[in-house]
Amino acid sequence: MSTSDSFSNRKNIIWVYLSGAMALTFIVLLFLPDSGTGGATLSLYSTMLWCGLFGAALFRYLLKNTWVGFAAGSVAGMLIQIVSQMV
16 A cells, blocks of 8 residues: 555554544543633534544544544544533
8 A cells, every 4th residue: 555545545443543532532631620722612522623633533433424434523522522521
């Protein structure tokens, strides 16, 4: 596999790992006290974005509709952010 095929290959797992690591980073920061990300509106957008990108990468890897994965990940990110405010 050449480097030009690394992005177009739908079965490249590296994008799932990278976006999942970033989504997990923002999720963990939501639950840490005094991390600076818990109460800001920016935390909602960043969590929705990274969870959405993770969902899109995962659905792309599973050969499903990427937009559905992005929407599902964004909704999951929003719900995680709401739960983090209640805890």
